[in-house]
Amino acid sequence: MNNETRDLSRRERQIMDLLFRVGRATAAEVMEGLPDAPSYSAVRALLRILEQKGHVRHEEEGRAYVYLPAVRRDAARQHALSHLLKTFFDNSAEQAVAALLAIKGEKMSEAELDRMSRLIDAAKKEGR
Amino acid sequence: MNNETRDLSRRERQIMDLLFRVGRATAAEVMEGLPDAPSYSAVRALLRILEQKGHVRHEEEGRAYVYLPAVRRDAARQHALSHLLKTFFDNSAEQAVAALLAIKGEKMSEAELDRMSRLIDAAKKEGR
DNA sequence: GCTCTATTGCTAATTTTCTAGCATTTGCTA
DNA sequence: TAGCAAATGCTAGAAAATTAGCAATAGAGC
Structure with missing residues (x-):
């Protein structure tokens, strides 16, 4: 599993950010939260790709899939913070x-x- | 000029991160700093696109172009930090x-x- | 039960991104 | 001066990303 956010495409990154922010979301919720949101089926296709890449996993609630980041939030936050320090604050x-x-x-x-x-x-x- | 990092593609983001980190760089230096670096001409093409989009500007030093972010570092760092807080730390x-x-x-x-x-x-x- | 809506899996088309090659120019060194 | 390497501008094609449509199904509400 490759967790490198530097390898995420534009939409992938938007979706990961949203999932980290809200914790978990259905495809419909992801769609509503995206800037310049594409169609429902476009969002689902992207979520499927993110899941194949190992960045996202889903749980079933009723008939709906709820998506959440594959990595725990506290690990992700530390990684993001380290990257921010390095990029903008000379560590x-x-x-x-x-x-x-x-x-x-x-x-x-x-x-x-x-x-x-x-x-x-x-x-x-x-x-x- | 649109400064939204959420609109950056994969490579664009890698380049912007690198420029913010080091402050300014020639195309050759950008190329050396990129993960899975493409060719010199590929890097220059990307820098040209970033300049057209307004994220990057260049200065001439001798015959070489030196590229730097179009937005000041302290503005960029505040923006990045705000985004991090919102995404990972509930503000x-x-x-x-x-x-x-x-x-x-x-x-x-x-x-x-x-x-x-x-x-x-x-x-x-x-x-x- | 029926209808409607929301869901899934899948696919292909379109768009965007990424890549490298070419021609030309420029500066440096022997 | 000649040769070489490094630079630029530009372009086209390959690859990747993005998008939306379709068929089928499942659940909710009447």
């Missing part, structure tokens, strides 16, 4: 946090910021 | 920091962690 976590705070900082509660501080403190203790 | 900065520390925390210096703490403290003050 620097500090730079990423700075960017994160620039985007979200104003909108975060003090409790949330405290929790983040505590995460960092915990990392300090482990690093010792 | 939660706290979750993203937790994942970041899980990946990088052990390898970070205490000074680095301190600087991150200070960034968060500064965000607290601004939020008040």
Whole structure:
């Protein structure tokens, strides 16, 4: 199984992103969530291809297939985050946090910021 | 100009990632950096397409073209980070920091962690 | 039970992407 | 100067991606 997102085509990537975001979806739900959505049968054909490639699996609920990523979300998120750091942040976590705070900082509660501080403190203790 | 990365094809995305990572590159350098690299002329054709689409621009250095992203890196990084948060972290900065520390925390210096703490403290003050 | 809608599997056509070759030019080195 | 290598612009064809239609079936509602 090849999990490399760099090998995904345009539509494949859109679909994987959507599945990671919502967790699981029927073909109809995938179709509704796609930008410039093609037909229902086009979406199903793409899902079938993604399943053949091993990126997606399906479960049956009633007569409908519900599709979900083949890889667990937490593994995928770590992989995506690593790739982002490498591509845009010279592998620097500090730079990423700075960017994160620039985007979200104003909108975060003090409790949330405290929790983040505590995460960092915990990392300090482990690093010792 | 459409900057949406979700509209990029497989190879286009590989090239944009590479350009964001290294900042600027000749066609030969792009070719060397691509997985399963095609020929030099194939890479140039792709760069030309990316330029026509407005994702890339070139400057002339001597007789060679040096290609760079059309959008500034800090704008691109914020956009990519927002997309990552939405796709994998339910838009939660706290979750993203937790994942970041899980990946990088052990390898970070205490000074680095301190600087991150200070960034968060500064965000607290601004939020008040 | 019947009708309708939503589903599946499959396929082929169309469109887009990807690739490399050619002709020409340019710069460098011997 | 000549030769070579590296560059450009351009093009066409191969490969891959995308799309939608069809036949058949299953489930829901009346």
